Amino acid sequence: MNYTTFFFAGIILFMGTACKKNETIDPGNDPNFTIVANDDGKLKKFNRKVEVFGINIYASRKVEDSKLLHAANVMAQYLDNDEDGVVDNQLVVDAMIDRKAYLFMWKKKLDRLHDIPKGWEGQDLGNDETHPTFVSSGKTGAFDATLEEVFHLITHVGYANVYPEVFGESSGTSISDAMDIARGGNFDKIPDSYPADAWYTYDDGTCKYDCQVTEYHYWALTSILGAQENRLSEIEHEWRLNTKEKVESQDPAIYELLTNPEYKFPTVLPDGTYKH
Numbered sequence: 001m002n003y004t005t006f007f008f009a010g011i012i013l014f015m016g017t018a019c020k021k022n023e024t025i026d027p028g029n030d031p032n033f034t035i036v037a038n039d040d041g042k043l044k045k046f047n048r049k050v051e052v053f054g055i056n057i058y059a060s061r062k063v064e065d066s067k068l069l070h071a072a073n074v075m076a077q078y079l080d081n082d083e084d085g086v087v088d089n090q091l092v093v094d095a096m097i098d099r100k101a102y103l104f105m106w107k108k109k110l111d112r113l114h115d116i117p118k119g120w121e122g123q124d125l126g127n128d129e130t131h132p133t134f135v136s137s138g139k140t141g142a143f144d145a146t147l148e149e150v151f152h153l154i155t156h157v158g159y160a161n162v163y164p165e166v167f168g169e170s171s172g173t174s175i176s177d178a179m180d181i182a183r184g185g186n187f188d189k190i191p192d193s194y195p196a197d198a199w200y201t202y203d204d205g206t207c208k209y210d211c212q213v214t215e216y217h218y219w220a221l222t223s224i225l226g227a228q229e230n231r232l233s234e235i236e237h238e239w240r241l242n243t244k245e246k247v248e249s250q251d252p253a254i255y256e257l258l259t260n261p262e263y264k265f266p267t268v269l270p271d272g273t274y275k276h
Helices: 065-079 090-098 146-162 174-183 209-225 244-250 252-259
Strands: 046-052 055-060 101-106 121-126
Touching: 046 065, 055 065, 055 090, 065 101, 065 146, 090 146, 101 146, 121 146, 146 209, 174 209, 174 252, 209 244, 209 252, 244 252
Parallel strands: 055 101, 101 121
Antiparallel strands: 046 055
C-alpha cells in the first residue's frame, strides 16, 4: 500500500463540509464501544467516531457502522491483547494520546483529503478494504486491512516514539538494522533490484526508508501471529516469511525484538471480537 496515503506531513487541502445538524447517529450494539457524533469541531468530513483507550477512530458518512466497530475491536485487541480491560503497554498508548493519534475510515477517496489538525498524526482505513470475517473464516479470501492499518498507527506513533533506539524508523535503530539484513543492504531508496537472498523486497518507490521500516514491522509481527499463513502467493513479491516458523528461523533479529516480553507486543491475532 502507498505509504504516502496514510502518514501525513505538511498541509492537505480541506474539502469537507460540516456535519449536518441534528444528524441521527446509531450507537451500534457493541458491548464495549459506542458510536457517537463527532463533535470535536475538527475532521468535519467525519460525522461520527468511536473511542478506544483514549484514541479516536473517525468515520465518514458512508462507512458502515459494523466496520467502524470492527476497527475499534481490532485496535482494542492489539492494545489489550489479553483482553483484561487494561492496556498491555501504557507507555505506547500514552505516546499515541500525546501525539493525538487517530484512525480515519473513508468510503469515498475524496474523504482521504481533509484538514489535519496541527500536531495530530493520522492513519487511514478504507471501508471496502475492511473485511471483518477474514480471521474467523480461516484467514483466506479478501484480507482484512484493519490488521495492517491499525498496527501501522500503533507502531509509527507509539512504539517508534517510546523506544526510539529500538523501534525508531531511521537508519541505525535495532529494527532498521534487522530490516537492512532482510532487504540485503541499507537502501535509502528502492533499489533497481534486490539481492537474490533478500526476503523483504517492497518496491513502492513512494515508500521512503522510514516507511520501509513501518511496513517491515507489520509484515513480521502479523506473520508471527499467523495472519499471513495462507497468503504466500499473494505477498511473496514483497515478503517471503509468511509464518512464525519462517520468521523465527530466517529473521531471528526481528523475531527476538517482537517476542521480547519487555515491549508487550500482541501474541494473539485480533479477530475483531474484543471480549472484555
